[in-house]
Amino acid sequence: MTSQRDKSKIITYPPETLRTFNVEAYEWIDNLNFTISPEECLNNAEEYINIAREMFLDAGWYGDGKIELMWIPPFMLRDILTKELTVGVTIWHVKQEEDGTSWLLSPIKLPC
Structure with a gap:
């Protein structure tokens, strides 16, 4: 079986949907x-x-670090999984350089 990797999906x-997401800080x-x-x-x-x-x-982010995407597999979210999340969740992430705090922007409330 061949796996497809289409990053555009x-x-x-x-x-604008990002404005409805949850922002959380996590160390580290x-x-x-x-x-x-x-x-x-x-x-x-x-x-x-x-x-x-x-x-x-x-x-509260200080504005340093690079904003990237991070995928969380569905088995890490088993307590909050819905039918739509069976492929996991892609969150927005930035690691603050000054103190190493990670900032997460997620469409769901994460179990942090």
Whole structure:
């Protein structure tokens, strides 16, 4: 069986939808080997990044670090899974350089 990797299907909502997401801080996410740049997935990534940046700043982010995407597999969300989340959830993430705090922007309330 062959697996398809179409990065254009990772984000399926318009930029403004980010404003309905939850922002949370988490200490610490140090393994960033599994993050992906939004520019790899979206033709208009800057529109999304600008809204994510605004929301992170409003929540207390210092404005340093690179905003990226992070996938959470469905088995990590088993207590909050719905039919729509059987493929997991892609969240927006930035690791604050000054103190290492990770800021998360998620369409669901994460079990942090």
